[in-house]
Amino acid sequence: MNRRIPAMKMALLSALTISPAVLAYGGGGGGGGSSCEEPRFSKATPDDKATVPALGEFQVQVSGNTDLDTLDIKINGQKVQPAITPLRSGDSQILAKPAAPITTPGKVRITLRARSRDGCETFQAIYVEIKP
16 A cells, blocks of 8 residues: 655655754854944054163053943053043043053063943953063
8 A cells, every 4th residue: 555645744854854953053143132232442552562771651542432431440450540532533532550660571461341232241361561
């Protein structure tokens, strides 16, 4: 006897056997939440791996999506209060000065941390060498 599976049952059977593979492969957007853009630091002066005779100040630009209230700058582990100047581009110019100019030979670590208005956090470390 020749048994035939009706077309509808065959389609249903095919869908059930294929869909787990398809679902495992696809799934849309990556983290399950909305995307978030981190703040960006640029145009650091002195820049990373620079050699200078002394460090009396540090400047950097921060992107316009930064929540400036979350900006945290440390020079050799000491928190510094930066001066913030808004720029026409929407970014901000940051000026940070240590309590006293650093003239002792060696490496200085400058850390930058901030959150975007969306809540994404970024961290960057810059190393400057003091060589009188």
